[in-house]
Amino acid sequence: MAQTPKFYHHGKSPAAWAGVVVAAVGFVIAAIGSVIGPNWAVAIVGGAIVLVGGLVTMVMKAMGYGQP
Template sequence: MTSAPKYYHHGRSPAAWAGSIAAAVGFIIVAIAAMLGPNWTLVIIGAAIVLVAGLATLIMKIMGFGQP
């Protein structure tokens, strides 16, 4: 007998939390880097973190840690 997947209301899933927090960190890094001159190395690192956050969210959702 299989159990139904856990229902998360309004995106309160581990995938959503991980992606949101990682993307927020990336955006903060980009914002700080933009104010520092801009420091293009940090801008690219921050943007890469945002992209990895989206990819991690997608992978976690596929693994069953997100909303169906």
């Protein structure tokens, strides 16, 4: 008997939350880097963290923690 995956309503899955939190931290770091100077190294690190947020979402969704 197959197990039915859990249904998360309107993107409130653990994968969505984790990706959004990581991406928000990346946006804040990128904004700080672009305001202070601009300090391009900090801004690029923030942008990379935003991309990691997308990867976190995709990996967690593949593990079954996201909306099918």
